[in-house]
Amino acid sequence: MPINRLIAYIKGPGQQKAIALAALAALYTFFCIFGSHFASRETLISIFDSSYYTGFMAIGMTLVIISAGIDLSVGTVTVGSALVGGVAYTVWHLPMGVALVVIVLTGTLFGLINGLLIGKLDLPPFIATLGSQFISMGLCSVVARVQTMRYPSISHPDGWFKTVFFKTVSGFPMGALWVLLFFVITVILLTYTKLGNYTYAIGDNEEAVRLSGINIANWKVVIYTISGFFSGLAGIIYAATFSSITPQTGGGLEMYAIAACVIGGASLAGGVGSLTGTLIGVLVISVLKNGLMSMWLPVQWQQFFIGLVVLAAVLVDVIRSKKAHNAK
Amino acid sequence: MSKPSAPTPGADLILSMRGIDKRFPGVHALKNCQLSLKRGEVLALVGENGAGKSTLMKILTGIYPEYAGEVWFDQGQVRFQHIREAQQAGISIVHQELNMLNNMTVAKNIFLGRESEGFFYSERRLNQLAQSLIDEFHIHVLPTDKIIDLSVGKMQMVEIARAMSFPQTKVLILDEPTAALSETETSDLFEKIRALRDKGVSIIFISHRMGEIKRISDRVTVMRDGEYIDTVVTQDTEIDSIIKMMVGRDIGQNIRKSASRIGSDAETILEVRHLSSPKVHDVSFSLRRGEILGFAGLVGAGRTEVMRLLFGADRLTGGEVLIRGKPVLLRKPQDAVAAGLGYLSEDRKRYGLVLGMSLVGNAVMASLNRFLSLGLFVNFAACLRATERFIQNLSIKTPGPLQLVKNLSGGNQQKVVVTKWLIRDTDILIFDEPTRGIDVGAKAEIYRLIEELTAEGKAIIMVSSELPEILRLSDRVVVMCEGRKTAEFDISEATAELIMKHATANTN
Structure with missing residues (x-):
C-alpha cells in the first residue's frame, strides 16, 4: 500500500525533508495571511525568480557537503564569472552566446582548481575554498579592471538570454524549469552513478573508500568541478537578474547555499543529504526573503530570520538523531 | 628457534614472504621477516602490539608498496603496488577497525569500488548479488539494511562476506576479528572460517586471544619486535609456550585469585x-x-x-x-x-585521552582547578611535578611528561588515564575492559597496577x-x-x- 510506505518514509529516512516541506508550507501560509499582497501569482513567480542563482549554487554545494566538504568560494565565483562574462561581451566584443559559455567555463575552472587543491594536494576544503574565495574575487575584479560590468537590457537584441529565464508569454517562471532540469540530471548522477555512490561514501567514511582501492583524489576533483560548474550557471542567472555586476562582491552568497543544504537535511559531517531537501531549503529561503519584504521589514530581518531557520533545522536534526539513538 | 629460509610456493604453499625488511622514519618495523602459508590452512599470526603483524599484512596487501624482500604468491613472485592489485590477485583483508560506510546499505558496502564497469550502476543488481552472498554466509541481514542499524557481529560478518566476494579469494586475512564479538558470534565466525578453509581458502588469523588461537588455527607464527620468531603446529604446542615466544618471558596466564x-x-x-x-x-x-x-x-x-x-x-x-x-x-x-568516581572507558582513544596532547596535559585535565595560581593561571610547574610523580609510581614508559600521548603504547596510554583520575584523588575507579587492545606483556603491568591501587584503599x-x-x-x-x-x-x-x-x- 503506497500510503503506508509514504508514512513509513516520512517517519524514517524522509523525516527531515518532510519537516522542511511542512515548514515551507507553514511559512508560505503565514505570509499569505500576514503579508501584504503576498498571496498572488506575481509573488509566487517572484519567489521562484529570486531563487535561481541560490538554487544552482546549492545543487553543487549539496554534492560537496555530502562528501563531507565545503565550498566557500561559490558566491564570489558566481559573481566573478559573471564579471568575466561581462568583460567577454563588452570589452572583447564576443557574441552573447560565447560570453555565456565563458561564464560557465570560468566557474568550472575555479571548481577544478578547488578540486585539485583538495583532492590532489590534500588541503582541507575549508581552507582551500576560503583561499579561492579571495582569489576569485580579486582575480575577476582585476580582469574587469575594477569596472562595473553591464549586461544589455531585456529589450536589447543581445538581452535574449534573459528571456530564457524571466520573461515568457504566459508569465511562467521559466528559470524554474532550468533549475529543475539540472536538478534532475544531478539526482540521476547521485542515485545511479558511481560518482553519486562515492560522493556519499567519501562523506561517510573516507578511509573505507580508500581501502577499497578507489581513487578518492580524482572523485573529489570531479565533485568540486561540478560545484564550480554550477557556480558558473548561477553566474549566468546572476547576470540576467542584476544586469550590472559590481567587482569585489559576491562574498556571503555561498552562505545562502550552505543554509539551503542544511535546512534540507544535509549534514556538514558528510554522508547525509539530498537534493530534494536542498531544493526545499532554497524555496524556504526565497519565501522568507519575499515574505519579509511583503511585510515591509528591512533586508536585515531576512538575514536574521534565515539564521533562525538554519538553527531550527539543525536543532530538529539534533533532537531527531538523539531520539533515534535513545531508541536503539 | 631456527630460522630456515621460506620455501618457494608450490603445490603445498600458497604464499611465502621472505627477507621482508621495512623501515619507517626512526623505526625499524620489520627485520628480515618471513611467513609461509599453506593451501587450506588457518595460520594464526601472533605477537605483542608493535611486533609488526599489521605492517607485514600491509606489505602483503599492497598498502605499503615500498619494502625490501620478496613475496611469492600462488605461482610467481609478486609486489603489489596497491590494495586493489592484491584483491584482484586473490588476497583480501578484513581490518581490525571496521571500516564501513555507516549510512549506506549492506549491498553498497560489499560492492564499494566494484559497482559496475561503467559510470552507471544498478542498485537492484547490487542487492541481488549481495543477497546471494548473504545466503551463502547465512548472515541475518538484508542487502538494503543500513550498516548503522547492525550489531558489531553482523558488521563483522558483512566485512568477511565482502572480503570473500572478490572472485577467487585465495588468502583471507582477518585482523583481530573477534575483538568486538560475543561468544556466540565468535563461534559462528569460527564455523564460517572452517567452512572456508575446507573449500581451500587459506586464512591468516591475527588475534591476542590464546583460547581462540587454540580453537581455530592449524599453525601459529609468532613475531616479536619486528622479527620472525617461529612457526609451530597448534596442536602440539601449549598456550604458555606460545606466550613465552611472544613476550620472551614466562608470565603465567593461568594465575587466579583463590580468596578475597x-x-x-x-x-x-x-x-x-x-x-x-x-x-x-x-x-x-x-x-x-x-x-x-x-x-x-x-x-x-x-x-x-x-x-x-x-x-x-x-x-x-x-x-x-x-x-x-x-x-x-x-x-x-x-x-x-x-x-x-573515575571512569576508564573501554575506548581509551575516543573517550579517555586527547591523543594529540602531552602526557602532562592529559594527566591534569580533570583536575586543572587544583593547579591554578590566582584562580586563573595554570601553574605548569606544579602540573609537571604531580605528573612526574605518577610517571614514576606507575612506571609509565615515556621519554618525559611532555611526550604526546599518541606516541605511547596502549598499556602506557591506559596508565595515563589512570593518572588522570589519581591526580583527582578519585576513590572509586571503574575500569571498562582495561586491557582491550593491549598486548600480553603490558597486560601484566596493568594487572599489577590495579592491585596496587586497591592496596592503597581504592x-x-x-x-x-x-x-x-x-x-x-x-x-x-x-x-x-x-x-x-x-x-x-x-x-x-x-x-x-x-x-x-x-x-x-x-x-x-
Whole structure:
C-alpha cells in the first residue's frame, strides 16, 4: 500500500525533508495571511525568480557537503564569472552566446582548481575554498579592471538570454524549469552513478573508500568541478537578474547555499543529504526573503530570520538523531 | 628457534614472504621477516602490539608498496603496488577497525569500488548479488539494511562476506576479528572460517586471544619486535609456550585469585540499589574499600550500560546510588566526578585521552582547578611535578611528561588515564575492559597496577569479557546477562564454567 510506505518514509529516512516541506508550507501560509499582497501569482513567480542563482549554487554545494566538504568560494565565483562574462561581451566584443559559455567555463575552472587543491594536494576544503574565495574575487575584479560590468537590457537584441529565464508569454517562471532540469540530471548522477555512490561514501567514511582501492583524489576533483560548474550557471542567472555586476562582491552568497543544504537535511559531517531537501531549503529561503519584504521589514530581518531557520533545522536534526539513538 | 629460509610456493604453499625488511622514519618495523602459508590452512599470526603483524599484512596487501624482500604468491613472485592489485590477485583483508560506510546499505558496502564497469550502476543488481552472498554466509541481514542499524557481529560478518566476494579469494586475512564479538558470534565466525578453509581458502588469523588461537588455527607464527620468531603446529604446542615466544618471558596466564582479600568488616564505599534504565533491569550491588569487583558477561550484557548510569552518562529510570552511605544524584558525569568516581572507558582513544596532547596535559585535565595560581593561571610547574610523580609510581614508559600521548603504547596510554583520575584523588575507579587492545606483556603491568591501587584503599569495578582477567583480579564477581544481574560470587566460589553458565542464562 503506497500510503503506508509514504508514512513509513516520512517517519524514517524522509523525516527531515518532510519537516522542511511542512515548514515551507507553514511559512508560505503565514505570509499569505500576514503579508501584504503576498498571496498572488506575481509573488509566487517572484519567489521562484529570486531563487535561481541560490538554487544552482546549492545543487553543487549539496554534492560537496555530502562528501563531507565545503565550498566557500561559490558566491564570489558566481559573481566573478559573471564579471568575466561581462568583460567577454563588452570589452572583447564576443557574441552573447560565447560570453555565456565563458561564464560557465570560468566557474568550472575555479571548481577544478578547488578540486585539485583538495583532492590532489590534500588541503582541507575549508581552507582551500576560503583561499579561492579571495582569489576569485580579486582575480575577476582585476580582469574587469575594477569596472562595473553591464549586461544589455531585456529589450536589447543581445538581452535574449534573459528571456530564457524571466520573461515568457504566459508569465511562467521559466528559470524554474532550468533549475529543475539540472536538478534532475544531478539526482540521476547521485542515485545511479558511481560518482553519486562515492560522493556519499567519501562523506561517510573516507578511509573505507580508500581501502577499497578507489581513487578518492580524482572523485573529489570531479565533485568540486561540478560545484564550480554550477557556480558558473548561477553566474549566468546572476547576470540576467542584476544586469550590472559590481567587482569585489559576491562574498556571503555561498552562505545562502550552505543554509539551503542544511535546512534540507544535509549534514556538514558528510554522508547525509539530498537534493530534494536542498531544493526545499532554497524555496524556504526565497519565501522568507519575499515574505519579509511583503511585510515591509528591512533586508536585515531576512538575514536574521534565515539564521533562525538554519538553527531550527539543525536543532530538529539534533533532537531527531538523539531520539533515534535513545531508541536503539 | 631456527630460522630456515621460506620455501618457494608450490603445490603445498600458497604464499611465502621472505627477507621482508621495512623501515619507517626512526623505526625499524620489520627485520628480515618471513611467513609461509599453506593451501587450506588457518595460520594464526601472533605477537605483542608493535611486533609488526599489521605492517607485514600491509606489505602483503599492497598498502605499503615500498619494502625490501620478496613475496611469492600462488605461482610467481609478486609486489603489489596497491590494495586493489592484491584483491584482484586473490588476497583480501578484513581490518581490525571496521571500516564501513555507516549510512549506506549492506549491498553498497560489499560492492564499494566494484559497482559496475561503467559510470552507471544498478542498485537492484547490487542487492541481488549481495543477497546471494548473504545466503551463502547465512548472515541475518538484508542487502538494503543500513550498516548503522547492525550489531558489531553482523558488521563483522558483512566485512568477511565482502572480503570473500572478490572472485577467487585465495588468502583471507582477518585482523583481530573477534575483538568486538560475543561468544556466540565468535563461534559462528569460527564455523564460517572452517567452512572456508575446507573449500581451500587459506586464512591468516591475527588475534591476542590464546583460547581462540587454540580453537581455530592449524599453525601459529609468532613475531616479536619486528622479527620472525617461529612457526609451530597448534596442536602440539601449549598456550604458555606460545606466550613465552611472544613476550620472551614466562608470565603465567593461568594465575587466579583463590580468596578475597577483603574482610567482611571493610567499609562499604558504594552501594547501588535497583538500578534501572531501558537497557538495565534492577541491578543492585555494593563495593567495599580496597575491593575489586569484577563484572563478567558477554558483550552486550549491559555491563557498560550499568557503568554509564553509575557515571551519570545516561539517565536512569529507577534505583539509587549511595556513596559512603549517602544517596547521591548522578545526573551528569560532573556529578559522578565530584562524588569521587573515575571512569576508564573501554575506548581509551575516543573517550579517555586527547591523543594529540602531552602526557602532562592529559594527566591534569580533570583536575586543572587544583593547579591554578590566582584562580586563573595554570601553574605548569606544579602540573609537571604531580605528573612526574605518577610517571614514576606507575612506571609509565615515556621519554618525559611532555611526550604526546599518541606516541605511547596502549598499556602506557591506559596508565595515563589512570593518572588522570589519581591526580583527582578519585576513590572509586571503574575500569571498562582495561586491557582491550593491549598486548600480553603490558597486560601484566596493568594487572599489577590495579592491585596496587586497591592496596592503597581504592575501590575498583572492573568490567571484563576475558574470564582469566576476572578470575585473576576480582574479589567478587557480578555476572550479567541481557541487562540483568544473574549471579554474584565470592572469588573463592567462582569458576569459569559457573560464570559462563550465568552469563548465558536465559533470564526470560
